[in-house]
Amino acid sequence: MEHTVPLWTPGTDEIERAPMTAFMKEAARRTGRPLTDYWELHRWSVDCREEFWPLVWDFCGIVGERGGRVLIDGDRMPGAAFFPDARLNFAENLLRKTGAGDAIVFRGEDKVERRLSWDELRELVSRLQQLFRAEGVKPGDRIAAMMPNMPETVAAMLAAASLGAIWSSCSPDFGVQGVLDRFGQIEPVLFIAPDGYWYGGKAFKVEEKACEIVAALPSVRKVLIVDYLGRAREAAFRVRKAVALEDALSPFATAPLAFERLPFTHPLYILFSSGTTGVPKCIVHSAGGTLIQHLKEHRLHAGVKDGDRFFYFTTCGWMMWNWLVSGLASGATLLLYDGSPFHPDGNMLFDFAEAERMTYFGTSAKFIDAVRKAGLEPAKTHDLSSVRVISSTGSPLAPENFHFVYRSIKEDVHLASISGGTDIVSCFVLGVPLLPVWIGEIQGPGLGMAVEVWDDEGRPMRNGKGELVCTGAFPSMPIGFWNDPSGEKYRSAYFDRFENTWCHGDFAEWTEHRGIIIHGRSDATLNPGGVRIGTAEIYNQVEQLPEILEAICIGQEWEGDVRVVLFVRLAEGIALDEALRKKVRDRIRTGASPRHVPAKIIAVADIPRTKSGKITELAVRDVVHGREVKNKEALANPDALELFRELEELKS
Numbered sequence: 001m002e003h004t005v006p007l008w009t010p011g012t013d014e015i016e017r018a019p020m021t022a023f024m025k026e027a028a029r030r031t032g033r034p035l036t037d038y039w040e041l042h043r044w045s046v047d048c049r050e051e052f053w054p055l056v057w058d059f060c061g062i063v064g065e066r067g068g069r070v071l072i073d074g075d076r077m078p079g080a081a082f083f084p085d086a087r088l089n090f091a092e093n094l095l096r097k098t099g100a101g102d103a104i105v106f107r108g109e110d111k112v113e114r115r116l117s118w119d120e121l122r123e124l125v126s127r128l129q130q131l132f133r134a135e136g137v138k139p140g141d142r143i144a145a146m147m148p149n150m151p152e153t154v155a156a157m158l159a160a161a162s163l164g165a166i167w168s169s170c171s172p173d174f175g176v177q178g179v180l181d182r183f184g185q186i187e188p189v190l191f192i193a194p195d196g197y198w199y200g201g202k203a204f205k206v207e208e209k210a211c212e213i214v215a216a217l218p219s220v221r222k223v224l225i226v227d228y229l230g231r232a233r234e235a236a237f238r239v240r241k242a243v244a245l246e247d248a249l250s251p252f253a254t255a256p257l258a259f260e261r262l263p264f265t266h267p268l269y270i271l272f273s274s275g276t277t278g279v280p281k282c283i284v285h286s287a288g289g290t291l292i293q294h295l296k297e298h299r300l301h302a303g304v305k306d307g308d309r310f311f312y313f314t315t316c317g318w319m320m321w322n323w324l325v326s327g328l329a330s331g332a333t334l335l336l337y338d339g340s341p342f343h344p345d346g347n348m349l350f351d352f353a354e355a356e357r358m359t360y361f362g363t364s365a366k367f368i369d370a371v372r373k374a375g376l377e378p379a380k381t382h383d384l385s386s387v388r389v390i391s392s393t394g395s396p397l398a399p400e401n402f403h404f405v406y407r408s409i410k411e412d413v414h415l416a417s418i419s420g421g422t423d424i425v426s427c428f429v430l431g432v433p434l435l436p437v438w439i440g441e442i443q444g445p446g447l448g449m450a451v452e453v454w455d456d457e458g459r460p461m462r463n464g465k466g467e468l469v470c471t472g473a474f475p476s477m478p479i480g481f482w483n484d485p486s487g488e489k490y491r492s493a494y495f496d497r498f499e500n501t502w503c504h505g506d507f508a509e510w511t512e513h514r515g516i517i518i519h520g521r522s523d524a525t526l527n528p529g530g531v532r533i534g535t536a537e538i539y540n541q542v543e544q545l546p547e548i549l550e551a552i553c554i555g556q557e558w559e560g561d562v563r564v565v566l567f568v569r570l571a572e573g574i575a576l577d578e579a580l581r582k583k584v585r586d587r588i589r590t591g592a593s594p595r596h597v598p599a600k601i602i603a604v605a606d607i608p609r610t611k612s613g614k615i616t617e618l619a620v621r622d623v624v625h626g627r628e629v630k631n632k633e634a635l636a637n638p639d640a641l642e643l644f645r646e647l648e649e650l651k652s
Contacts, residue, residue, distance in 0.1 A: 064088025109339020139164030
């Protein structure tokens with residue numbers, strides 16, 4: 001029955017209250033079209049972009065001058081331009097709200113808790129804006145931050161955006177080379193770092209790392225050290241060009257904020273690809289495109305309203321941080337957490353949700369799986385009555401974890417699995433509050449996103465697995481890549497495979513409910529006997545077994561073909577014997593297909609993953625085949641790669 005009955009269906013009152021319903025009614029009124037369900041609304045949003053995006057602008061109340069034209073060269077990808085006459089400021093839109101209510105609530109792993117009201121946030125941004133201006137920051141300059149997810153990080157980003165500077169960030173657990181691989185390409189004028197951070201119950205100082213980084217970034221004129229461990233002045237004393245933020249701000253009293261209104265396509269963020277196949281790509285995103293896309297996703301798809309309590313577990317090195325902070329534009333309170341979500345146990349985030357009456361609980365698929373495997377049942381231990389939406393991203397959410405959310409976290413909640421990426425700083429497919437939730441499925445494509453699944457010849461598929469593509473331009477497409485004046489690197493990354501079509505690199509499949517399943521990255525798909533297999537299909541089966549904590553799967557080139565190799569990290573006290581191997585193979589054979597069954601199953605002590613928590617199949621595949629992994633600094637645990645080198649089990 002699990003595939004014939006939805007896990008959750010919105011009630012009539014929930015549909016009526018949803019901002020998406022109000023938007024649909026307004027669209028019908030403006031256009032005279034009979035838009036009565038999500039699929040009609042989506043078709044209109046894709047077919048009539050010059051009507052859809054202005055309505056998003058108006059419905060979400062974007063502050064700025066929209067101008068007359070909506071879209072030029074709309075049939076070109078890349079090359080289309082949205083709102084070419086518009087002028088706006090990103091920070092102005094995020095700081096519209098005033099008052100004594102919470103703008104940011106911060107909780108650190110060390111139990112530190114701080115609150116900033118909307119007025120206090122504006123005051124801090126004002127002082128930072130004056131400081132940046134005094135340091136000569138001008139539109140287009142880069143400000144780089146290696147920071148925890150804390151209020152000062154949000155305020156510094158807003159101050160940078162208010163002046164038209166470009167913000168780029170990573171988390172303080174990055175190694176020196178990882179930071180330089182990113183910020184060394186963009187030549188920042190200011191560098192912001194903490195005096196340290198907490199993780200796993202330990203405090204980590206970062207000034208030695210900061211010294212090396214600053215020495216290799218000659219463009220940096222000033223280093224600002226933010227207090228977290230209570231030793232910012234001591235750390236600043238040891239870092240060249242550094243000053244404690246508190247001291248740097250002391251000359252500046254609160255003053256009225258000034259917002260530089262700039263073109264819609266003015267650069268706002270530089271984000272970095274997290275892959276391990278070379279130096280990270282520097283992806284440049286526009287202020288206008290990021291703002292209107294995030295407002296669409298927050299207000300319409302996530303149902304975020306003024307006064308909501310908005311949370312996503314993320315670091316400042318993952319695009320979900322950029323997505324989260326845009327919640328301010330909808331009048332939502334940001335709930336920020338920094339540290340390990342499992343210290344001292346997996347209840348930390350649920351404690352936060354209960355205490356702060358969280359309305360939107362965003363996390364990763366891996367976190368949900370870890371909570372399940374830890375045997376936790378938050379539905380029995382926490383009051384989560386305020387939570388309307390639980391959102392999951394980072395990797396495909398396994399069907400068993402769909403069940404787990406409704407069984408053990410909250411039964412009356414909109415579970416929104418979402419997928420997109422750093423490349424578009426947003427989503428291609430995500431939650432739809434007007435539609436049911438079906439096990440294992442993302443509900444549908446985003447409004448305004450012409451998402452299709454194509455076969456290798458570029459033909460649309462309604463059945464079967466293929467490449468996730470987008471056939472029409474959208475505002476949050478990158479402006480381009482940094483230091484790519486001809487646009488060649490940008491075009492080759494997304495448009496070489498299919499002409500005039502964005503090829504995202506996901507292996508996907510439509511469902512009978514018009515939802516979508518992501519089967520993993522298409523460059524990591526397996527191809528035994530010429531049949532393409534998504535790695536997520538194997539993980540969905542294997543990771544349900546209590547003996548296995550997590551797994552990673554690759555295709556090994558073998559005797560003129562490819563054989564499937566599965567590496568597993570086992571639960572404590574478990575040994576990989578023949579009985580467990582048989583159990584794994586039987587589970588995969590019955591739950592997926594005989595073609596999915598691995599030729600080899602090997603136990604490993606650790607599995608390499610990126611800083612944003614994604615397992616790195618391509619890096620493991622390269623190590624197994626004796627190829628160099630070019631960007632180990634993208635990994636949170638690069639030493640784990642050595643576990644896969646020259647394995648005897650793979651020589652026969």
